[in-house]
Amino acid sequence: MRVNRLMDIKEFFHLSAGKWFAHRTIHDLTSKKPTEAKSEIVIEELTTNATEVIQLCELYQIQPNQASCGIKATWNDTTKLNQKNTGSVVLVLVPNSDNQEEGKFLRSIANGEKPVAGNYKLGTDESLTLITKSETVDSEERMWFASPNLRMRVSIIKQSDSCSMTSFTSEIRMGVTTPAKETSTANSASN
Numbered sequence: 546m547r548v549n550r551l552m553d554i555k556e557f558f559h560l561s562a563g564k565w566f567a568h569r570t571i572h573d574l575t576s577k578k579p580t581e582a583k584s585e586i587v588i589e590e591l592t593t594n595a596t597e598v599i600q601l602c603e604l605y606q607i608q609p610n611q612a613s614c615g616i617k618a619t620w621n622d623t624t625k626l627n628q629k630n631t632g633s634v635v636l637v638l639v640p641n642s643d644n645q646e647e648g649k650f651l652r653s654i655a656n657g658e659k660p661v662a663g664n665y666k667l668g669t670d671e672s673l674t675l676i677t678k679s680e681t682v683d684s685e686e687r688m689w690f691a692s693p694n695l696r697m698r699v700s701i702i703k704q705s706d707s708c709s710m711t712s713f714t715s716e717i718r719m720g721v722t723t724p725a726k727e728t729s730t731a732n733s734a735s736n
Contacts (some may be wrong), residue, residue: 552671554638554646558614560690562590567620569714584622586716591615597635597653605651605660613640613648638665650675694718 552560569582591598593612602609615637622630633653639662640648646667654660663677672689686700698714 554667555614557667557673558590558616561588563588564719565716566719567714567716569712571712573710575709582622584620586618586620589617591617598637601635601637601651601653605662607639611639612637613645614638
């Protein structure tokens with residue numbers, strides 16, 4: 546139990562690991578049409594020497610030893626009737642040299658996308674903010690834990706200097722995965 550100590554960014558990622566049920570409400574301000582999405586999300590911690598972390602750092606031309614932590618999130622969206630939308634993303638945090646709670650975040654990209662590094666900041670309220678700005682779209686996402694098994698997210702997407710989409714997501718933990726550090730230790734002990 547933490548006593549008078551703020552969560553650090555590695556702890557935030559560690560607490561995010563596990564299987565989550567997500568319920569998302571999306572407001573598309575251009576069509577003025579709200580939609581809902583329900584998903585199962587599995588978040589796995591990645592060690593800084595994991596292949597996905599090293600490849601992502603190389604893609605963004607950043608030395609892998611500058612990364613502090615990473616995660617892989619895989620989702621199974623059940624929004625559409627009898628259709629599944631699955632996908633995954635890898636996020637890697639590269640902290641500022643003078644402050645681990647702020648820095649760049651690297652995101653895996655889909656085919657045809659240009660790599661755009663975003664910025665992250667873990668606030669004194671223990672909320673994590675991710676900001677990405679590209680030539681056409683700006684996005685800001687804020688997430689925090691209401692309890693160890695309940696995480697909240699809000700996001701805003703802007704196109705052409707006007708807000709085009711907002712969303713609110715509540716995520717309820719369904720299970721916990723083994724943290725990456727323990728997995729690495731277990732693997733080396735079994736070899």
